[in-house]
Amino acid sequence: MSKILLIIAVGVLLMTSAAGQETLTPGQNYYEENKGIVYNKEFSVNFKLHTNGYSLGVDIGRLQTYYLTRFWTIELGELKHPKEFRQGFDSRSSYTNRIARAFIFGKENTFIPLRVGFGEKRYLSEKAKRRGLAIGMSYAVGGSLGLLKPYYLDIVRYPDVGGGDPLVRSERYSEENAELFLNTSRIYGSSGFAKGLDEISFLPGAHGKFAIHFDWGAFDEFVKALDAGVMVDFYFKDVPIMVQSPRVDNSENVPIFVNLYLNLQLGKRW
Numbered sequence: 001m002s003k004i005l006l007i008i009a010v011g012v013l014l015m016t017s018a019a020g021q022e023t024l025t026p027g028q029n030y031y032e033e034n035k036g037i038v039y040n041k042e043f044s045v046n047f048k049l050h051t052n053g054y055s056l057g058v059d060i061g062r063l064q065t066y067y068l069t070r071f072w073t074i075e076l077g078e079l080k081h082p083k084e085f086r087q088g089f090d091s092r093s094s095y096t097n098r099i100a101r102a103f104i105f106g107k108e109n110t111f112i113p114l115r116v117g118f119g120e121k122r123y124l125s126e127k128a129k130r131r132g133l134a135i136g137m138s139y140a141v142g143g144s145l146g147l148l149k150p151y152y153l154d155i156v157r158y159p160d161v162g163g164g165d166p167l168v169r170s171e172r173y174s175e176e177n178a179e180l181f182l183n184t185s186r187i188y189g190s191s192g193f194a195k196g197l198d199e200i201s202f203l204p205g206a207h208g209k210f211a212i213h214f215d216w217g218a219f220d221e222f223v224k225a226l227d228a229g230v231m232v233d234f235y236f237k238d239v240p241i242m243v244q245s246p247r248v249d250n251s252e253n254v255p256i257f258v259n260l261y262l263n264l265q266l267g268k269r270w
Contacts, residue, residue: 039063042071044223044267050231050259052080055113059265061121069121073140079111079233079257081241083250088189100189103153106182106248108173110149110193111241113233115207117142123215138213138227146203146235152191155180170195173243182247205235205255211263223267233257 042061048054055077061069088102119140150172157180158166170191173181180186211229235255242251 039221039269042069042223042267042269044225044265046073046075046263046265048075048077048261048263050261052082052257052259053078055115057115059267063269067123067136071119071121071140072117073119073142074114074116076112076114079113079146079239079241081107081251081253083242083248087184100154101192103187103190104151105184105187106243106245106251107151107241108243109240110151110196111239112147112149113205113207114145114147115142115233116144117207119209121213123213132217134215136213136215137211138229139208139210141208142206144205144207144233144235146205146239148201148203148240150196150199152195153181154188154191156186156188172196172199178243178245182243182245203235203237203239205233207231207233209261211261221269223265223269225265227261227263227265229261229263231259231261233259 040063042059042063044059044061046055046057046059048057055075057073057075057077059071059073061071063069084104084107086102087105088100117140119138121136121138123134123136152170152172154168155171155177156166156168168188171177171181209229209231211227213225213227215223215225217224233256238253238255239257240253242248242253244251244253
């Protein structure tokens with residue numbers, strides 16, 4: 001008899017559990033039942049500041065469950081050498097009537113990584129109802145294509161013979177002009193970002209990142225989130241950002257970059 005009662009009790013529990021389970025239809029409003037809205041997809045724009053640079057990008061995600069979102073990410077920005085230091089201020093010379101732009105001493109190339117990757121966001125607790133804060137973690141890995149754009153300076157040159165007025169020429173670093181390129185008394189200023197765009201070379205690599213993820217109003221239609229974490233960029237050879245010379249202190253170029261970062265996400269779910 002006790003066995004029969006036990007079987008009946010287990011059956012009642014199973015029926016109750018099955019009745020309690022509920023499939024939520026995507027896109028429907030469940031606020032009245034305090035469950036929020038279920039979404040399928042997510043799109044966000046990223047504004048990232050890290051220890052040695054910045055980037056802008058987008059994430060395109062698909063919500064798997066309340067607690068898991070998988071996404072593709074793409075971003076483009078600048079990765080700087082720790083020893084880059086901007087010198088001087090933009091000013092107009094009365095002698096040449098040209099703008100003398102601030103410059104970075106000893107810089108050889110501007111490095112612009114293009115990162116493409118796949119990642120996940122996992123929430124560690126129940127997602128916040130309405131405008132609460134949901135906390136989780138975010139991670140992604142992928143490939144990178146580094147763009148190396150030569151860095152040009154306006155160099156003051158004097159005629160070799162015959163005297164005459166000095167000339168200001170836009171030049172990138174080379175072994176032939178090293179004496180002038182690394183002589184602050186002969187540097188008029190930087191040549192501007194556009195100079196050298198037609199001379200870009202490429203450097204393949206990979207990247208990974210991990211962050212604590214904070215999402216305000218995780219049930220809301222609009223994405224408002226912040227990541228705080230660490231990112232690693234790896235390339236297959238030293239990235240030549242700075243000139244390697246005794247005149248440029250602590251300018252060693254490396255193939256691996258480790259940075260702390262903050263990433264603001266704004267976007268939409270549907």
